[in-house]
Amino acid sequence: MKLLSDYSVAVYSAQECKLYNSSKVACLADFSAFINAPRPDSQQLYAIHQRLKIGQELNGSRIIILVPDAWLSVSQHRVDHLIPMSLRPLAALSYAVEATFSLPENLLFSYQYEPLSAQQSLLSVYACSCEWAEQLVLPFLSIPKTYLLMTISQWQAMSSRKRSWSSCSFCSLSLYQPEKAKRVKARQLFWCLVVLSLVLNSTASVYFLSLDQNTTYMRIARQTIQNTQSAWSSTHSANAFSASALDLIQALPRSARLEYFESRAQRAFLQMTLPARDLELLLVTWRQHKPDWRWEVKQRPHHPTSPITQKEVVDVSIKVFKSE
Structure with a gap:
């Protein structure tokens, strides 16, 4: 032994x-x-x-x-x-x-x-x-x-x-x-405090890194949307239908992540990811503002779950046509 x-x-x-x-x-x-x-x-x-x-x-x-x-x-x-x-x-x-x-x-x-x-x-x-x-x-x-x-x-x-x-x-x-008992107790207390300090510091570090990663992810996603919207605005400013579609896109909620947008003549196509509840409210608002537009909506569950929210998230494809 x-x-x-x-x-x-x-x-x-x-x-x-x-x-x-x-x-x-x-x-x-x-x-x-x-x-x-x-x-x-x-x-x-x-x-x-x-x-x-x-x-x-x-x-x-x-x-x-x-x-x-x-x-x-x-x-x-x-x-x-x-x-x-x-x-x-x-x-x-x-x-x-x-x-x-x-x-x-x-x-x-x-x-x-x-x-x-x-x-x-x-x-x-x-x-x-x-x-x-x-x-x-x-x-x-x-x-x-x-x-x-x-x-x-x-x-x-x-x-x-x-x-x-x-x-x-x-x-x-x-x-x-x-004083032996006091010294033993003081030594035990010291090591308990050391262990507690290590646990607290480790937990705080992990939590800070998690917050920092989420913040960075949201900032990059938001900047991507803004850059895309800016490019689209300058490219299609002459097209009234595209301008109207871009106005709707620019009013997207923070929870939405725009993946793709294309507008030609009197048609527009977009893909985005957002919570299902926000999608329902967004479609209601858009149809109220543009009652003469036709909407074709296809959606499917988003995988993996978004790190931004714990709500049900969907990938959605929307085709927009202006009625003749």
């Missing part, structure tokens, strides 16, 4: 301290027999250190040091109420100070919290003095390493898939850090 490949494990027992490299971390032996090993005195611990061989077993730049539970102060406290998350470190520190008779600033501790019911909870506290922790890590001080100190029972309670360095760091012994 990749998460477990960047640290080594040192396991203390009553007789020795044994190192495991990364390739063996996921399949370590059962150390439950070491949990109650008696705590050694200074001479016994020195002898254990003398027998320790530090060589190729070290892997990566970090070491997790596992010690028997009996070597630390381990206590369980049943509390007749639930403890808020923000107060759990302080509650664990109080129990650790009471159990070890050490000052808070000279104490390493960790805890596990378990709600038992709506009114009861269990707080397990692991603690030792800073002096004792320094003796346990002494043989590794000559190597530039980062250390975590845990009990064997804490290690055994963790699933092999969850024994990553970050997970173990939450269970390891450390000094009391009253």
